[in-house]
Amino acid sequence: MAREPKGKPIKKGPKGGRKHTPGRDHNTKSGAGKKKRFAKKKRRQRTIDQENCHEQWVVWDSLSDDAKRLRPDLYPDCPRPNDADEE
Amino acid sequence: MPTKNKMRPIDLTKWPEAKSLYVRLLHSFYERNELAKSKSIALSLLRMIDLLDPLSTTLPGNEYRALIAEIDGDLDEAIRYREVLVKKIDEYAKAKRLQDLALKPDDYADQLDLLAALYCENGRLSEAEAAISKSEKFCAEAGIPFDGKDVRKQIERERKTSAQVTSSKGTRNKKKVKKKPISKAL
Numbered sequence: 001m002a003r004e005p006k007g008k009p010i011k012k013g014p015k016g017g018r019k020h021t022p023g024r025d026h027n028t029k030s031g032a033g034k035k036k037r038f039a040k041k042k043r044r045q046r047t048i049d050q051e052n053c054h055e056q057w058v059v060w061d062s063l064s065d066d067a068k069r070l071r072p073d074l075y076p077d078c079p080r081p082n083d084a085d086e087e
Numbered sequence: 088m089p090t091k092n093k094m095r096p097i098d099l100t101k102w103p104e105a106k107s108l109y110v111r112l113l114h115s116f117y118e119r120n121e122l123a124k125s126k127s128i129a130l131s132l133l134r135m136i137d138l139l140d141p142l143s144t145t146l147p148g149n150e151y152r153a154l155i156a157e158i159d160g161d162l163d164e165a166i167r168y169r170e171v172l173v174k175k176i177d178e179y180a181k182a183k184r185l186q187d188l189a190l191k192p193d194d195y196a197d198q199l200d201l202l203a204a205l206y207c208e209n210g211r212l213s214e215a216e217a218a219i220s221k222s223e224k225f226c227a228e229a230g231i232p233f234d235g236k237d238v239r240k241q242i243e244r245e246r247k248t249s250a251q252v253t254s255s256k257g258t259r260n261k262k263k264v265k266k267k268p269i270s271k272a273l
Contacts, residue, residue, distance in 0.1 A: 077103030
């Protein structure tokens with residue numbers, strides 16, 4: 001008697017063959033490592049962005065009202081870090 | 088009847104977008120020399136600046152308009168905006184309070200060099216020389232290296248050329264070519 005396969009039942013087509021599943025048996029071994037590497041890179045980039053954002057806000061807050069009127073181009077292009085944390 | 092407040096609140100959040108357009112414009116005009124693309128970016132920037140700073144009261148407003156006028160070929164307009172810009176920074180530079188505007192001494196010197204280059208290009212050599220001398224003096228006082236040596240050389244070259252032309256042909260008749268403004272060219 002044939003043994004029942006473990007896990008999820010395999011989907012089959014109308015003629016009884018195994019249904020096409022993209023990527024079946026082709027999962028790369030380096031996939032997990034890649035995910036970790038990408039996550040690390042993204043984390044590093046996020047830290048740099050946060051530091052830049054913080055610096056921009058420090059510069060903006062240090063300006064007087066007159067200077068703010070003259071140099072609106074220094075207005076940071078990211079939300080104030082504290083506001084972002086609260087959200 | 089209550090009077091309407093004519094002062095609109097300044098939308099600061101749009102300025103980073105204008106700044107990025109300006110950076111793109113600098114890149115396409117000076118580094119890649121793509122005039123057609125520069126003109127289309129300049130038009131977008133001009134529309135944005137007209138909304139953000141309609142009266143040209145800010146430093147970037149004047150700076151962006153000066154570059155747009157330069158791309159448009161209108162040197163008189165470019166000089167006018169650059170002069171206003173330098174005049175606004177002058178007050179802070181004299182009081183040695185450039186850091187109040189988050190500017191460094193070399194930023195001010197650069198503005199003077201650019202103004203001198205525009206004067207030179209427009210044939211106003213004595214004003215160009217005055218601006219470049221002012222820049223050199225400022226750099227010496229601030230203890231920073233003077234970057235306008237090439238502009239000074241260009242002024243001297245122009246002065247020699249104009250002296251030669253004057254001596255050989257008498258007065259120089261320079262035809263002014265009127266170009267279409269950016270807003271009408273596209």
